[in-house]
Amino acid sequence: MRRILATLKIALRALRRNKMRTVLTMLGMIIGVGAVIAMVGIGNGAKSQIEAQIASFGENLILVWTGSMTRGGVHTGWGSAGTLSVEDAEAIQREVPGVVVISPEVRTSGQVAAGNENWFTQIVGEGSDYFTMRQWPVVQGGGFSEQDVRAANKVAVVGKTIVDQLFPGEDPIGQILRVKSAPFVVVGVLRPKGLSVQGQDQDDIVLVPYTSAMKRLLGVTMLRSINVQASSPRMLNPAQAQIISLLRQRHHITPGKDDDFTVRTQQEIADAATEQSKTMSWLLAGIACVSLVVGGIGIMNIMLVSVTERTREIGIRMAVGARGGDILLQFLTEAVTLSMIGGIIGILAGLGTSKVIEILKHWPVMTPALWIVIAFLVSAAVGVFFGFYPARKASKLDPIDALRYE
Amino acid sequence: MNAVIKLENVQKVYHTGEVDVHAVRGVSLQIEPGEFVAVMGASGSGKSTLMNLIGCLDRSTEGSYLLDGTDVSKLNRDELADIRNQKIGFVFQGFNLLSRTSALENVELPLLYSHPPIHGREQRERALGALDIVGLTDRAYHHPNQLSGGQQQRVAIARALVNRPALLLADEPTGNLDSQTSIEIMGVFQKLNQDGITLVMVTHELDIAQYTRRTVVMRDGRIVTDALVGKRLKAETELQRLREAQQAVQLAP
Numbered sequence: 001m002r003r004i005l006a007t008l009k010i011a012l013r014a015l016r017r018n019k020m021r022t023v024l025t026m027l028g029m030i031i032g033v034g035a036v037i038a039m040v041g042i043g044n045g046a047k048s049q050i051e052a053q054i055a056s057f058g059e060n061l062i063l064v065w066t067g068s069m070t071r072g073g074v075h076t077g078w079g080s081a082g083t084l085s086v087e088d089a090e091a092i093q094r095e096v097p098g099v100v101v102i103s104p105e106v107r108t109s110g111q112v113a114a115g116n117e118n119w120f121t122q123i124v125g126e127g128s129d130y131f132t133m134r135q136w137p138v139v140q141g142g143g144f145s146e147q148d149v150r151a152a153n154k155v156a157v158v159g160k161t162i163v164d165q166l167f168p169g170e171d172p173i174g175q176i177l178r179v180k181s182a183p184f185v186v187v188g189v190l191r192p193k194g195l196s197v198q199g200q201d202q203d204d205i206v207l208v209p210y211t212s213a214m215k216r217l218l219g220v221t222m223l224r225s226i227n228v229q230a231s232s233p234r235m236l237n238p239a240q241a242q243i244i245s246l247l248r249q250r251h252h253i254t255p256g257k258d259d260d261f262t263v264r265t266q267q268e269i270a271d272a273a274t275e276q277s278k279t280m281s282w283l284l285a286g287i288a289c290v291s292l293v294v295g296g297i298g299i300m301n302i303m304l305v306s307v308t309e310r311t312r313e314i315g316i317r318m319a320v321g322a323r324g325g326d327i328l329l330q331f332l333t334e335a336v337t338l339s340m341i342g343g344i345i346g347i348l349a350g351l352g353t354s355k356v357i358e359i360l361k362h363w364p365v366m367t368p369a370l371w372i373v374i375a376f377l378v379s380a381a382v383g384v385f386f387g388f389y390p391a392r393k394a395s396k397l398d399p400i401d402a403l404r405y406e
Numbered sequence: 407m408n409a410v411i412k413l414e415n416v417q418k419v420y421h422t423g424e425v426d427v428h429a430v431r432g433v434s435l436q437i438e439p440g441e442f443v444a445v446m447g448a449s450g451s452g453k454s455t456l457m458n459l460i461g462c463l464d465r466s467t468e469g470s471y472l473l474d475g476t477d478v479s480k481l482n483r484d485e486l487a488d489i490r491n492q493k494i495g496f497v498f499q500g501f502n503l504l505s506r507t508s509a510l511e512n513v514e515l516p517l518l519y520s521h522p523p524i525h526g527r528e529q530r531e532r533a534l535g536a537l538d539i540v541g542l543t544d545r546a547y548h549h550p551n552q553l554s555g556g557q558q559q560r561v562a563i564a565r566a567l568v569n570r571p572a573l574l575l576a577d578e579p580t581g582n583l584d585s586q587t588s589i590e591i592m593g594v595f596q597k598l599n600q601d602g603i604t605l606v607m608v609t610h611e612l613d614i615a616q617y618t619r620r621t622v623v624m625r626d627g628r629i630v631t632d633a634l635v636g637k638r639l640k641a642e643t644e645l646q647r648l649r650e651a652q653q654a655v656q657l658a659p
Contacts, residue, residue: 003518003523006518013506013507017506312502313504315502316502316503316504316515317515317519318487318490319461319463319490319496319502320490320491320496320515320516320519320565321487321488321490321491321492321516321519321520321569322487322491322518322519323483323484323487323488323519324483324484324487325484326519399463400458400463400464403463403498403502
């Protein structure tokens with residue numbers, strides 16, 4: 001222990017002797033480790049935000065879209081084919097075990113107006129259970145009822161943005177909202193959700209009964225998608241399988257033919273969404289690794305210079321009784337000290353950068369403690385790996401030659 | 407009592423390129439405790455090689471070497487390092503102190519590599535003790551560049567003494583010093599020798615060799631003369647004489 005402390009003291013003194021060189025050598029490590037810490041923090045923040053958003057859709061959801069992602073090898077895009085009928089939705093509700101509620105969905109965008117104001121927005125037709133299912137409560141007024149859906153009543157629940165744009169300073173409840181010229185009565189206001197991860201305003205929406213939307217706004221008979229809620233996470237996969245076989249049967253799809261619909265559980269959607277950020281994280285981690293290697297090579301380079309410069313010192317130490325191992329340890333300690341101090345500064349720089357991004361860009365940054373530990377250990381390992389060769393070279397010097405070195 | 411150095415038919419051959427260089431060709435030499443020996447010879451005589459062999463910095467190709475009763479001719483690198491640490495103190499021509507390191511820390515250096523390790527406080531005490539022997543206690547915290555050549559060489563002597571070695575080995579210790587300082591250093595050696603320390607010194611200066619007790623002359627890798635010093639000089643007397651001479655020409659007050 002005493003010996004290690006003495007060695008550390010020698011190393012620190014040697015590093016202090018060439019301050020500028022030490023700092024420049026550390027810079028490689030600082031940038032490498034700093035980049036890793038910042039990237040991991042940003043990537044994690046993005047991932048958790050996406051997960052939180054998908055979780056906020058509701059619990060145990062299964063989404064059924066019309067159309068298939070691939071039909072005969074050609075991507076057709078979700079919801080383009082119009083193959084899901086209201087009867088399909090009712091059959092899922094009736095026949096698939098574990099399904100609690102469903103909400104058939106249609107979607108369009110268009111002009112809405114009230115008084116002199118008008119606004120272009122998303123118009124979504126849903127079932128009456130949509131609000132509970134998506135955990136998106138109505139904070140003012142109320143949602144539309146089963147009765148409204150059945151009768152295709154012209155009622156609407158609006159998001160906060162619509163209120164701000166069309167009813168500034170007014171109570172929107174009971175007011176007339178002209179949706180694509182058709183008059184709807186505003187019955188409720190949704191709880192504000194804010195921006196999505198992709199930067200879309202989730203409160204810029206008008207919700208109407210899907211029946212009203214189909215009959216009065218779109219003039220269509222087919223659904224775009226069906227939201228299904230299962231009773232428990234355990235029921236998700238069996239229900240998904242049941243829905244697929246039920247719809248295939250109802251759509252008379254013979255075995256071997258592709259589905260004309262797509263069924264995804266909430267988990268699959270979350271996975272798909274985070275997959276992208278994961279790929280990004282790996283890419284950045286790779287770049288960070290490259291900069292760590294470059295930093296390590298810098299350390300090796302400087303240590304080789306240092307060994308040559310201090311050949312005489314090595315000779316003196318050997319003459320007075322330093323073993324090869326003592327010299328090896330001394331130079332290795334120096335390299336590891338160099339890389340670890342660089343690593344620590346890098347960690348702090350990375351955390352600082354994350355904080356700045358968090359404050360300036362309002363981007364949630366989460367740096368797991370594990371990654372800080374990993375970054376620290378990796379920087380130590382870089383020092384050992386890249387310091388070993390120069391240290392070994394120093395320890396193998398011949399004392400006579402080293403003493404004679406000018 | 408064992409001889410401090412017992413060389414028997416020691417040879418050293420360097421294999422450089424196609425020709426083998428016989429630097430030392432069969433040297434037998436015995437040095438008893440308390441001796442003060444000068445090894446002399448022109449350059450190329452093999453005295454430096456012999457010095458390296460005696461100092462356990464190198465191993466002989468042939469022959470045996472007993473240092474303080476230990477056969478060191480078959481030891482490996484680490485064992486030689488330990489022998490150097492425990493039994494030999496080196497004094498070099500160019501002082502070989504670590505720059506930007508205090509005199510005290512330079513003297514402590516050998517203790518750093520002692521097995522078993524020596525406690526920090528004891529290190530300090532022993533280093534201060536060694537500095538006291540060479541009369542430099544008041545310069546303990548000075549760096550080598552703040553010391554004169556003679557003072558630096560005294561620090562080097564203190565470093566050589568700190569592990570209480572069986573043998574103090576000096577390689578041209580006065581080569582970089584002026585004549586007065588050289589005599590002062592020889593005075594330090596003579597005093598140490600009086601206190602019972604065995605010294606071996608390589609030099610090519612005849613007048614410096616006059617301060618020792620025994621002179622070994624080498625030529626072509628062999629010992630050609632091995633004789634006691636007849637008219638031995640005393641550093642104290644010589645210094646006194648020098649001072650008087652300086653006063654005569656008003657060089658010194």
